[in-house]
Amino acid sequence: MAKSIDVSDLNIYYGDFLAVEGVNMTIKARSVTAFIGPSGCGKSTMLRSLNRMHEVIPGARVEGKIMVDGQSLYDASIDPVAVRRQIGMVFQRPNPFPTMSIYDNVLAGNRLNAKKLSKSEGDTIVERSLQAANLWTEVKDRLNKPGMGLSGGQQQRLCIARAIAVEPQVLLMDEPCSALDPISTSAIEDLIHELKSDYTIVIVTHNMQQAARVSDDTGFFNLKATGEPGHLVEFNPTKKMFTNPDQESTEAYISGRFG
Amino acid sequence: MSTTELAVQDVTTSLRLAQPRLPRWAPALVGVLAVAAAGLPALLLGWGLVPWLFLAAVLFLVVLPLWSLAVENARAAVDRLMTSLVWTTFGVAMIPLAWLIWTVVKNGASVISIEFLTFDMRNIVSDGGGIYHALLGTLLVTGAAALISVPVGLFAAIYLVEYGKGSRLAKWVTFLVDVMTGIPSIVAGLFALALFVLIFGPEIRLGFGGSVALSLLMIPIVVRSTEEMLRLVPDDLREASYALGVPKWRTITKVVLPTSLGGIITGVMLAVARVIGETAPLLVVAGKTDSVNMNLFNERMTTLPVYIYYQFTQPGVAPAGTGGDAPGIARAWGAALVLIAIVMVLNLIARLVGKIYAPRKG
Numbered sequence: 001m002a003k004s005i006d007v008s009d010l011n012i013y014y015g016d017f018l019a020v021e022g023v024n025m026t027i028k029a030r031s032v033t034a035f036i037g038p039s040g041c042g043k044s045t046m047l048r049s050l051n052r053m054h055e056v057i058p059g060a061r062v063e064g065k066i067m068v069d070g071q072s073l074y075d076a077s078i079d080p081v082a083v084r085r086q087i088g089m090v091f092q093r094p095n096p097f098p099t100m101s102i103y104d105n106v107l108a109g110n111r112l113n114a115k116k117l118s119k120s121e122g123d124t125i126v127e128r129s130l131q132a133a134n135l136w137t138e139v140k141d142r143l144n145k146p147g148m149g150l151s152g153g154q155q156q157r158l159c160i161a162r163a164i165a166v167e168p169q170v171l172l173m174d175e176p177c178s179a180l181d182p183i184s185t186s187a188i189e190d191l192i193h194e195l196k197s198d199y200t201i202v203i204v205t206h207n208m209q210q211a212a213r214v215s216d217d218t219g220f221f222n223l224k225a226t227g228e229p230g231h232l233v234e235f236n237p238t239k240k241m242f243t244n245p246d247q248e249s250t251e252a253y254i255s256g257r258f259g
Numbered sequence: 260m261s262t263t264e265l266a267v268q269d270v271t272t273s274l275r276l277a278q279p280r281l282p283r284w285a286p287a288l289v290g291v292l293a294v295a296a297a298g299l300p301a302l303l304l305g306w307g308l309v310p311w312l313f314l315a316a317v318l319f320l321v322v323l324p325l326w327s328l329a330v331e332n333a334r335a336a337v338d339r340l341m342t343s344l345v346w347t348t349f350g351v352a353m354i355p356l357a358w359l360i361w362t363v364v365k366n367g368a369s370v371i372s373i374e375f376l377t378f379d380m381r382n383i384v385s386d387g388g389g390i391y392h393a394l395l396g397t398l399l400v401t402g403a404a405a406l407i408s409v410p411v412g413l414f415a416a417i418y419l420v421e422y423g424k425g426s427r428l429a430k431w432v433t434f435l436v437d438v439m440t441g442i443p444s445i446v447a448g449l450f451a452l453a454l455f456v457l458i459f460g461p462e463i464r465l466g467f468g469g470s471v472a473l474s475l476l477m478i479p480i481v482v483r484s485t486e487e488m489l490r491l492v493p494d495d496l497r498e499a500s501y502a503l504g505v506p507k508w509r510t511i512t513k514v515v516l517p518t519s520l521g522g523i524i525t526g527v528m529l530a531v532a533r534v535i536g537e538t539a540p541l542l543v544v545a546g547k548t549d550s551v552n553m554n555l556f557n558e559r560m561t562t563l564p565v566y567i568y569y570q571f572t573q574p575g576v577a578p579a580g581t582g583g584d585a586p587g588i589a590r591a592w593g594a595a596l597v598l599i600a601i602v603m604v605l606n607l608i609a610r611l612v613g614k615i616y617a618p619r620k621g
Contacts, residue, residue: 056501
């Protein structure tokens with residue numbers, strides 16, 4: 001139940017401003033792909049365009065092609081809501097729904113889509129998703145407490161559980177650990193390793209060690225100059241990126257000579 | 260200078276953090292002295308309470324900063340002056356409020372009885388009678404006004420925040436809502452009257468007309484407060500919902516509205532409290548009656564403010580030989596007390612509901 005994504009000649013705009021230019025890449029199914037690069041180079045924008053979250057921002061649009069399972073995501077006949085049901089997303093800051101309990105937060109994707117669930121089905125989904133997010137043992141005795149009462153790391157894992165409860169094909173993660181301490185980060189990285197067997201995962205990170213630890217492929221984004229659009233400098237297996245990159249600027253960035 | 264020299268110098272020049280300070284009880288002492296000192300001319304010249312307290316306040320505002328300036332420093336003196344000013348103006352602002360409530364309770368409490376709350380004014384020419392018809396009228400007219408304005412206001416606010424963001428239409432709607440906030444209530448009443456006269460003829464008076472007039476006053480308040488509440492919902496939550504594949508309308512009804520529900524209900528309650536005391540538009544379009552009328556769509560209907568107005572302007576005569584006040588005046592105070600109580604209860608309910616629906620932690 002995982003799909004690969006083909007991106008070709010993608011240009012992403014905010015109104016008239018070209019934010020990301022000419023991206024070509026293939027994101028493999030059942031693997032982890034990391035996007036790295038300096039701030040403002042379009043990693044998050046690129047990620048958000050993969051499940052049509054980009055167009056939620058007024059004036060934002062996309063040119064080019066993103067193919068998933070033989071269908072072009074930006075085709076006129078494609079329903080963005082259906083796309084987002086298949087391609088889930090975890091955000092930089094944990095954002096559990098404040099009015100809902102832990103239990104309801106996990107089921108939010110199902111409930112909000114008006115899916116009728118019996119009590120036992122709901123219980124199964126909640127337990128399976130929380131188990132998968134490594135949160136079950138910590139919260140199983142307080143499932144009816146508000147999700148906002150958890151710690152930052154737990155909230156983020158709750159958001160991951162919420163994203164995988166709807167069983168998407170692909171999971172997009174936008175700097176999921178940037179607001180978390182090292183222990184929670186390590187918990188989420190372990191989680192990414194486990195989820196890899198079932199999902200296609202794309203992760204944006206500022207932390208190059210994290211990219212090296214969790215990903216199979218890495219894409220390096222950079223700006224040509226300030227004010228210029230971001231572009232994909234290099235896309236290669238992570239091992240090659242970190243040992244013998246094709247581009248000099250990749251090596252400079254990874255070795256810490258700039259950025 | 261070597262490092263040892265630096266270290267030595269650091270020890271010898273002492274850091275002065277301690278400064279002379281006025282004792283903690285200084286403001287209290289100055290306050291008591293100011294009241295006493297102002298009491299002297301007040302007694303000698305036979306002043307009332309108000310000039311006495313005014314002089315005491317002025318003395319306090321002068322003496323405490325001066326004392327502080329002498330003992331402490333200029334910054335502390337200014338701080339004391341400002342603090343005293345803030346407290347004084349706060350006190351001045353509270354006086355009319357406390358005075359008003361005290362007057363209404365003093366004059367109205369003795370009138371309140373079972374009879375006063377459950378009898379209407381039909382065939383009453385002197386003593387007795389009550390506010391039952393006006394109480395019912397107020398609840399029905401205001402309830403119907405809320406029934407009209409809450410959906411309209413809520414949907415308008417949802418349009419402004421969720422759909423119209425930054426569009427030309429939204430800007431116009433916001434502008435017109437602001438203009439509506441400033442409509443004098445009598446104009447709203449005349450508009451409602453004109454509307455119903457146009458449809459039903461010149462003799463028409465009905466409670467529902469009052470509801471329409473009140474809703475004209477209520478809608479802008481509901482739109483404004485709801486809009487503010489919806490804007491407070493972080494975009495993160497909307498995005499989280501979209502990313503789960505939830506359509507926009509479901510995101511609004513299931514995520515945005517529940518998150519801001521407490522604030523929205525508080526805003527609606529405050530809008531109700533604001534219009535429940537309106538007199539002018541109801542005088543114009545709902546008219547006045549002495550009998551119970553439960554039908555919003557037929558015949559005149561009295562509400563509490565209109566009742567108060569008529570009891571005050573046409574108080575009737577006291578029973579022969581008793582020589583007391585006209586009975587209408589006491590009834591007006593009683594009705595005023597009931598009206599204030601209703602508004603207060605509404606405010607309390609709004610606070611309670613706001614607490615219950617506020618997103619909780621832990």
